Amino acid sequence: MQVRIQLRWSDFDALRHLNNVSYVEFMQDARFALLESLKLGAEHLVEVGHVVAHNEIDYLKPVGMNTRELIVDVKVVEVGGASYKLAYTFLDDSGIQYAKALTVMVQVETETGAVLRISDDLRALLLEAR
Amino acid sequence: MQVRIQLRWSDFDALRHLNNVSYVEFMQDARFALLESLKLGAEHLVEVGHVVAHNEIDYLKPVGMNTRELIVDVKVVEVGGASYKLAYTFLDDSGIQYAKALTVMVQVETETGAVLRISDDLRALLLEAR
């Protein structure tokens, strides 16, 4: 799924390029858009507790201050017993790639924080986003 | 080096724990504190261009809303020909660990973006923070 992210003035830092932290924020918003497209929206997630266990990102090319929008291509690449993995590519409309990233998500019981197994229903749903 | 990070209300998200993106911001501030302790401060860095090539983080334990401060232990773990690697551990005063992370930094020429080799002087300096 391709998610368009509108950049903000605050995403650019004193070095006058897109700050490395903002990319991680965009991963989050692309991920929410993906989960919403599977009917696992923000209000639902507040209850169920899909949390990030691991993030990693390779920055390939700086993004200049006149950039107004980036595309984050996000997809599910793996669904395990108790976690699933998402892969992201940051690009622009001309196809130039700026970063590549991965997230491992786990599902936890909101009250106790205990990691939950991924149900067959959730697995089937997530695999739709592969 | 241990850097104390003051948490803000905005670091906590609608799930009412410390948001995964804020940790990556804290890596940045711990890194700047480390580089400043080596006399490579913010104003200097604006000129020289130490940029993040890679970030990765394992979230070990959620941080609750009543937490006011975290400690980020940060050190240089490797200095290569054109990059250096930093390792971070997030903990509190009782020694409980919340996350572990790594950054690969490269030095680039600000004008052209070309990756620069790490000079012997910079290598010696960075190795002091091991």
Next chain:
Amino acid sequence: MQVRIQLRWSDFDALRHLNNVSYVEFMQDARFALLESLKLGAEHLVEVGHVVAHNEIDYLKPVGMNTRELIVDVKVVEVGGASYKLAYTFLDDSGIQYAKALTVMVQVETETGAVLRISDDLRALLLEAR
């Protein structure tokens, strides 16, 4: 001018509505969009120094977590000798208003921070955005 602002997960706080600080960030982005439409874009502004002297905002109605986008209507309402004033209305596609805000901007010399008079050219330009 109407500027569409894409909301992010991080704009919503632990109270599960749009945090009051994010609105002020949106004022900033709407203002930049307005100035860009007048050919006073981000790179230009880095040189010239239009800075915020005063911000004020009335929050009229909370914005819920399922909201994906807000419209910020922004216009120049006054151009003085050394400052200009912008007014903002936050609304959604159905016309419901969420907030109203004002900013007073001054133009400063980047090096010295001295406040500059608004030139006739800039005044004419800004008055186009009334």
Next chain:
Amino acid sequence: MQVRIQLRWSDFDALRHLNNVSYVEFMQDARFALLESLKLGAEHLVEVGHVVAHNEIDYLKPVGMNTRELIVDVKVVEVGGASYKLAYTFLDDSGIQYAKALTVMVQVETETGAVLRISDDLRALLLEAR
């Protein structure tokens, strides 16, 4: 009450001074520190719903990139029937003032959003922070 705010790299924008939005975030954190000192902490506030009805701020003097900390002096200046007003002064250790600000807070019923009257107990508590 004086609250010390630790500045972050991300608080400084491409103009290389403290961004106007960050001040509004610091108002929020100073306010929480004040309310916590009155035993109205974050977890409590999630339940009760003290929300911002109005913010205003005058920026007096830019804050440069080498600044690591600001002091926000915050106090209750007025308690009305259904709202209370806080005043803030931003300063550094040498007493130089960078900004002055005001917030009007209202107490709302979390479920319905209806504005609540300020109880005598809350009024007495808030007046302690005058």
